[in-house]
Amino acid sequence: MTSQQDLLDTLAQVARALGNGxxxxxxxxxxxxxxxxxxxxxxxxxxxxxxSQHLQHLRRAGLxxxxxxxxxxxxxxxxxxxxxxxxxxxxVAETNLAEMERLVSRLFAEDDADGVLEAVSRDELLAGLxxxxxxxxxxxxxxxxxxxxxxxxxxxxxxxxxxMLGKLPKDREIVAYCRGPYCVLSHEAVxxxxxxxxxxxxFEEGYPEWKAAxxxxx
Amino acid sequence: MTSQQDLLDTLAQVARALGNGxxxxxxxxxxxxxxxxxxxxxxxxxxxxxxSQHLQHLRRAGLxxxxxxxxxxxxxxxxxxxxxxxxxxxxVAETNLAEMERLVSRLFAEDDADGVLEAVSRDELLAGLxxxxxxxxxxxxxxxxxxxxxxxxxxxxxxxxxxMLGKLPKDREIVAYCRGPYCVLSHEAVxxxxxxxxxxxxFEEGYPEWKAAxxxxx
DNA sequence: CCATCATTCTATCAGTTTATGGAATGATGG
DNA sequence: CCATCATTCCATAAACTGATAGAATGATGG
Numbered sequence: 235m236t237s238q239q240d241l242l243d244t245l246a247q248v249a250r251a252l253g254n255g256x257x258x259x260x261x262x263x264x265x266x267x268x269x270x271x272x273x274x275x276x277x278x279x280x281x282x283x284x285x286s287q288h289l290q291h292l293r294r295a296g297l298x299x300x301x302x303x304x305x306x307x308x309x310x311x312x313x314x315x316x317x318x319x320x321x322x323x324x325x326v327a328e329t330n331l332a333e334m335e336r337l338v339s340r341l342f343a344e345d346d347a348d349g350v351l352e353a354v355s356r357d358e359l360l361a362g363l364x365x366x367x368x369x370x371x372x373x374x375x376x377x378x379x380x381x382x383x384x385x386x387x388x389x390x391x392x393x394x395x396x397x398m399l400g401k402l403p404k405d406r407e408i409v410a411y412c413r414g415p416y417c418v419l420s421h422e423a424v425x426x427x428x429x430x431x432x433x434x435x436x437f438e439e440g441y442p443e444w445k446a447a448x449x450x451x452x
Numbered sequence: 453m454t455s456q457q458d459l460l461d462t463l464a465q466v467a468r469a470l471g472n473g474x475x476x477x478x479x480x481x482x483x484x485x486x487x488x489x490x491x492x493x494x495x496x497x498x499x500x501x502x503x504s505q506h507l508q509h510l511r512r513a514g515l516x517x518x519x520x521x522x523x524x525x526x527x528x529x530x531x532x533x534x535x536x537x538x539x540x541x542x543x544v545a546e547t548n549l550a551e552m553e554r555l556v557s558r559l560f561a562e563d564d565a566d567g568v569l570e571a572v573s574r575d576e577l578l579a580g581l582x583x584x585x586x587x588x589x590x591x592x593x594x595x596x597x598x599x600x601x602x603x604x605x606x607x608x609x610x611x612x613x614x615x616m617l618g619k620l621p622k623d624r625e626i627v628a629y630c631r632g633p634y635c636v637l638s639h640e641a642v643x644x645x646x647x648x649x650x651x652x653x654x655f656e657e658g659y660p661e662w663k664a665a666x667x668x669x670x
Numbered sequence: 671c672c673a674t675c676a677t678t679c680t681a682t683c684a685g686t687t688t689a690t691g692g693a694a695t696g697a698t699g700g
Numbered sequence: 701c702c703a704t705c706a707t708t709c710c711a712t713a714a715a716c717t718g719a720t721a722g723a724a725t726g727a728t729g730g
Contacts, residue, residue: 240555255460271677304676305675306677322536323537500707502690505689522698525708
């Protein structure tokens, strides 16, 4: 009986490691690919020391591992299923917390009067790719694209969008993706490309979810 | 950019609600069926006041809802997927924390030299039920059995096991189940029934997982 | 082996969470 | 409408968590 509670306490410790916004941001970055403490601190907007401390916390919970590479420590998710865990947490939260809905709609607030910008589902994307009717656009930073991306995706980091329009087809629909459902990069890209006359929508998921589903990556 | 972090903070708030062993115990009980504060306090071994406080916490996180019924407040899980979420948390923790493995083996420590007591998987159980070769035994308290159970399961609460042996077949294999993977009731039942000469093994999951998988219940 | 760089460790402070006991609330049954 | 019961609210103390700054560690390149 007492062991039973010890077990739940240990499980709670893992959940508690997920119970901090900064640590979720770190995990989200790690879902894009392995990274050094400095890289992680930059993307999560933390000081190096603070990021290191949060990473220790995640390590104690068994969610990440670290490995030295020269001067740097490279962190990595211990388990592909952590992406699924975060996805399920997100789904439960979105369904049951009104607050979530408010924040999501604020994050993606824009003028989509016609509803044409509705996101592309995974099945829809797979069908479009199979038929060759869709071109895939990865708007994440080059470093994350290099660490892994959807098959045949073209990489144009958002900051260089207008410089590299030459790489985009005008005759096919474009589907843009980025880090995940809450990532605004692809959303921003869609807005700007539509202004320029492209047919473009955003993928409702991101690279980590695609990979965690066991779909092929490059 | 700032909204992005707000979203993760809200998500973290939900994860933090899972980050306490007592609250996990409350959720585990709620996965068996709706219950009053008093019932919940008893099964989680908390004072009423403290249980109420934890339930408020779960309510703020959108994980449970409460509804008055006469003098009592009846609590309920808001979402069937919470069971999946807890299951995935468990899997990730078991895979990546050595501590978990130690605790699990301690919880189920016994002398199974032959390995015959290995737990029955869901697929195996479904096959056994389809062919009629297996009798199902639910060893949870009657109240939880009444709130829902696997089809054709016989209910013998663990405390009354020896009194009610008459209900059990000697000619078929018996599969015992209870509240979930960490519940010791079915494990204890298997030990005792084997001493008495029954052919019996335990189901590796429990009622909540069965229900969450969309399988039929009674 | 010295200087540098990346990271971790340590101490400290402010803020948050938890358990406890007792008061307040809300529904019920005479 | 009073007494009772179930639950929630409130105040408090103890334990824990998170951010910061600076010292310590460990690998590297000259």
